Amino acid sequence: MEKYRTSVMLCGGTGCIAGGSLKVKNALIDELRNRGLENEINVVVTGCNGFCAQGPVMTVYPEDIFYEKVTVSDVPVIIEEHFIKGRPVERLLYKEPVKKQTIPLMRDIPFFNLQVLRALRNKGLIDAEKIDEYIARDGYQAAAKALTEMTPEQVIDELKRSGLRGRGGAGFPTGMKWELCSRVKGDRKYILCNGDEGDPGAFMDRSIMEADPHVVLEGMIIGAKAIGADKGYIYVRAEYPLAVHRLQLAINQAKEYGLLGENILGTGFNLDIEIYLGAGAFVCGEETALMRSIEGKRGMPRPRPPFPAQKGLWDKPSVLNNVETYANIPQIILNGADWYRSLGTEKSTGTKVFALTGAINNVGLIEVPMGIPLRKIIYDIGGGISKNRKFKAVQLGGPSGGCIPEYLLDTPVTYEDIVQTGAIVGSGGMVVMNDLNCMVSVAKFFLEFTTDESCGKCPPCRIGTTVMLDILTNITEGRGKEEYIELLQDISQDIIATSLCGLGQTAPNPVLTTIKYFRDEYESHINEKWCKTGVCKELCTFYVDEEKCKACGACKRVCPQNAVSGEKKVPHRIDQSKCIQCRSCYEACKFDSIKIGPRSLRERLMETTDQEALKEIYTAAIAAKEE
Amino acid sequence: MARLTVDDLKKIKEEYKSTLTLREGGSRAKITVHMGTCGIAAGARKVMEAVLDEINKNNVKDVIVTNSGCAGLCSKEPMATVEIINEAPVKYVQLNEEKIRKIFKEHVMEGNAVQDYALVVGSETAY
Numbered sequence: 104m105e106k107y108r109t110s111v112m113l114c115g116g117t118g119c120i121a122g123g124s125l126k127v128k129n130a131l132i133d134e135l136r137n138r139g140l141e142n143e144i145n146v147v148v149t150g151c152n153g154f155c156a157q158g159p160v161m162t163v164y165p166e167d168i169f170y171e172k173v174t175v176s177d178v179p180v181i182i183e184e185h186f187i188k189g190r191p192v193e194r195l196l197y198k199e200p201v202k203k204q205t206i207p208l209m210r211d212i213p214f215f216n217l218q219v220l221r222a223l224r225n226k227g228l229i230d231a232e233k234i235d236e237y238i239a240r241d242g243y244q245a246a247a248k249a250l251t252e253m254t255p256e257q258v259i260d261e262l263k264r265s266g267l268r269g270r271g272g273a274g275f276p277t278g279m280k281w282e283l284c285s286r287v288k289g290d291r292k293y294i295l296c297n298g299d300e301g302d303p304g305a306f307m308d309r310s311i312m313e314a315d316p317h318v319v320l321e322g323m324i325i326g327a328k329a330i331g332a333d334k335g336y337i338y339v340r341a342e343y344p345l346a347v348h349r350l351q352l353a354i355n356q357a358k359e360y361g362l363l364g365e366n367i368l369g370t371g372f373n374l375d376i377e378i379y380l381g382a383g384a385f386v387c388g389e390e391t392a393l394m395r396s397i398e399g400k401r402g403m404p405r406p407r408p409p410f411p412a413q414k415g416l417w418d419k420p421s422v423l424n425n426v427e428t429y430a431n432i433p434q435i436i437l438n439g440a441d442w443y444r445s446l447g448t449e450k451s452t453g454t455k456v457f458a459l460t461g462a463i464n465n466v467g468l469i470e471v472p473m474g475i476p477l478r479k480i481i482y483d484i485g486g487g488i489s490k491n492r493k494f495k496a497v498q499l500g501g502p503s504g505g506c507i508p509e510y511l512l513d514t515p516v517t518y519e520d521i522v523q524t525g526a527i528v529g530s531g532g533m534v535v536m537n538d539l540n541c542m543v544s545v546a547k548f549f550l551e552f553t554t555d556e557s558c559g560k561c562p563p564c565r566i567g568t569t570v571m572l573d574i575l576t577n578i579t580e581g582r583g584k585e586e587y588i589e590l591l592q593d594i595s596q597d598i599i600a601t602s603l604c605g606l607g608q609t610a611p612n613p614v615l616t617t618i619k620y621f622r623d624e625y626e627s628h629i630n631e632k633w634c635k636t637g638v639c640k641e642l643c644t645f646y647v648d649e650e651k652c653k654a655c656g657a658c659k660r661v662c663p664q665n666a667v668s669g670e671k672k673v674p675h676r677i678d679q680s681k682c683i684q685c686r687s688c689y690e691a692c693k694f695d696s697i698k699i700g701p702r703s704l705r706e707r708l709m710e711t712t713d714q715e716a717l718k719e720i721y722t723a724a725i726a727a728k729e730e
Numbered sequence: 731m732a733r734l735t736v737d738d739l740k741k742i743k744e745e746y747k748s749t750l751t752l753r754e755g756g757s758r759a760k761i762t763v764h765m766g767t768c769g770i771a772a773g774a775r776k777v778m779e780a781v782l783d784e785i786n787k788n789n790v791k792d793v794i795v796t797n798s799g800c801a802g803l804c805s806k807e808p809m810a811t812v813e814i815i816n817e818a819p820v821k822y823v824q825l826n827e828e829k830i831r832k833i834f835k836e837h838v839m840e841g842n843a844v845q846d847y848a849l850v851v852g853s854e855t856a857y
């Protein structure tokens with residue numbers, strides 16, 4: 104094969120493709136051919152590199168130069184300056200958001216160098232559509248080892264000792280799950296992979312399936328060997344077309360190489376894997392519902408026991424694991440349990456992948472050792488809060504999880520510590536919130552999701568979440584009553600205690616944690632009819648602190664209603680009858696001169712026409728706020 | 731390719747080794763060809779092509795090749811620097827295809843720097 108002097112690893116993940124990375128690829132290939140460099144420089148399309156917010160991104164090896172936001176018009180410059188003359192193109196390099204420093208090498212960028220890649224070890228390093236590249240990075244060596252040198256008991260023992268826990272949310276020890284199933288006798292068993300990824304905003308599993316589909320297959324082969332399965336399904340939501348495409352390609356290639364199908368690697372072991380497309384209902388990610396869905400029935404959970412290990416898909420013994428769980432397994436088999444345990448804590452070993460989003464500078468996909476404090480993730484890897492705003496909370500675990508406040512930011516990310524806060528590690532969604540987020544609205548957002556997604560089988564979940572959502576809607580629209588907070592907590596306890604599946608059992612978590620840590624926000628919504636963040640439109644009044652106003656006009660320019668009036672050097676004023684509480688002016692003011700008052704202020708302002716009286720109301724409102 | 735055996739897996743891995751050395755680091759030696767404007771004019775491209783050709787012909791897997799801009803010694807172009815891991819880099823000047831092939835064989839492959847073409851240590855101040 105050709106020996107290239109340079110490899111250009113261009114991200115072909117969903118985010119970067121949306122940003123135009125495939126056009127960049129074509130331009131690169133054309134231009135390299137024009138310059139006669141096609142045999143020296145090799146363009147590789149990889150899966151998601153993780154730094155999606157900077158996309159399209161690419162890394163140039165051997166130098167390790169990282170380029171962001173690359174467009175087609177940058178291609179000739181990169182080729183001329185960098186590939187021919189050896190001078191990296193300065194303006195496309197990463198700029199550190201706080202100190203505005205340029206960092207040319209990927210390994211020096213904090214977002215990357217504080218991560219430890221295990222499940223994502225091939226991220227950005229291989230062409231996801233070429234099985235040979237996966238094999239070159241030790242691919243299928245672990246499967247070969249498990250099939251030729253290990254007994255099922257040894258495989259299970261290695262996993263048990265590794266301490267690996269399921270990454271799909273519940274954190275159940277994987278080795279134990281496999282052991283339970285391996286002990287059940289059965290003529291047919293199934294090995295299943297959960298790629299449903301229903302949490303809103305999560306994209307960990309999608310990225311793994313896109314960037315490294317073979318690792319999922321290899322993990323499943325090892326699992327099949329351990330439990331004695333010869334048939335597998337990967338359940339992927341149909342909204343993930345690229346993941347489905349790459350998985351299917353991977354399955355075809357593996358079959359051709361005899362790594363799937365009959366007599367794998369000449370060992371006599373058989374395993375056939377198929378993809379099953381899910382329609383994207385959140386509850387179908389629940390294990391029993393997922394299995395019913397594959398059977399062609401409506402995806403609804405059923406009571407356990409019997410557990411899937413005894414009676415799963417088509418009532419046969421089955422093991423279901425998450426995509427990321429499988430992605431960890433080949434490395435554990437190759438390097439051993441002790442290697443795996445060398446990171447993390449006693450009860451939470453190894454690493455975890457998170458999708459870091461929200462009010463943060465470095466949005467993207469990260470993999471960190473378990474036990475790392477939340478603060479380090481948010482400030483060092485995440486680069487802190489974007490737009491110089493203030494941190495308020497971090498949401499972990501999506502609709503099943505909770506919000507963690509500032510004073511708990513030193514909590515280590517482990518199953519045992521996070522659960523103490525009322526949140527859960529979950530599948531890896533991590534949403535950072537700033538002072539512009541109303542926590543009652545955040546709770547309401549997640550509850551809207553679970554209410555929609557409840558399959559309706561059990562009344563506490565179906566009716567309970569609807570009642571809670573009604574209460575939250577009342578609170579955010581100004582109809583809150585004092586007893587509502589207690590009522591929400593009571594209903595939550597009932598739903599948790601009596602729902603059949605994890606959806607209902609965890610749905611109240613976002614409400615409970617926001618009450619626990621941000622009770623003052625609930626109280627001001629209910630008692631003062633005041634949403635201090637200005638999110639709940641019926642509970643706020645936007646007005647200008649005329650003493651502080653510099654008359655810069657920024658608010659006037661952004662107001663979609665032309666509600667702001669004012670001339671140069673004259674403090675500006677908001678016409679309450681025109682204002683629609685969109686908060687644009689508040690975010691635009693650089694001088695902190697726009698204030699958010701309770702709803703009652705608006706009525707008083709609208710009734711008053713007398714200039715002096717108006718001034719008094721403003722002054723009083725500001726004084727009240729400053730207290 | 732047909733169905734693989736365990737040995738075939740190792741063979742594929744071996745074949746790709748050089749590609750991966752490039753991406754993962756972990757190379758034994760690095761050859762930098764200086765390709766500033768004057769370097770290219772003086773024939774740096776021919777030098778680069780010769781290096782790549784040697785690598786391919788000898789099936790070398792642990793040597794990486796990069797290019798860099800102007801080295802500030804325009805009169806001595808084309809130039810290249812050879813860095814064997816854990817050894818001081820050696821700068822070669824006024825190269826042509828033949829010279830770089832000899833350097834590749836003797837320095838990169840056998841470990842003996844080619845004194846005749848090297849920029850003598852201390853001569854950096856000579857221009």
Ligand SMILES: Cc1cc2nc3c(=O)[nH]c(=O)nc-3n(C[C@H](O)[C@H](O)[C@H](O)COP(=O)(O)O)c2cc1C
Nearest residue numbers: 269270271297300301388389390424425428605606
């Ligand atoms: C409502 C609900 C949705 C779930 N969605 C997912 C999902 O999208 N992906 C996933 O891997 N696990 C999901 N789970 C967890 C699965 O039921 C199951 O525990 C998991 O797939 C097992 O794999 P693991 O042990 O490797 O984590 C969900 C659970 C519930 C209750």
Ligand code: SF4
Nearest residue numbers: 558560561564604607
């Ligand atoms: S808890 Fe909710 S989602 Fe789960 S089974 Fe009951 S009704 Fe369906």
Ligand code: SF4
Nearest residue numbers: 652653655656658692
């Ligand atoms: S943006 Fe702020 S400072 Fe500028 S005119 Fe509006 S209120 Fe005044």
Ligand code: FES
Nearest residue numbers: 114116118119155
């Ligand atoms: S899709 Fe390119 S970095 Fe995530």
Ligand code: FES
Nearest residue numbers: 766800802803804
């Ligand atoms: S351009 Fe090559 S040394 Fe100056």
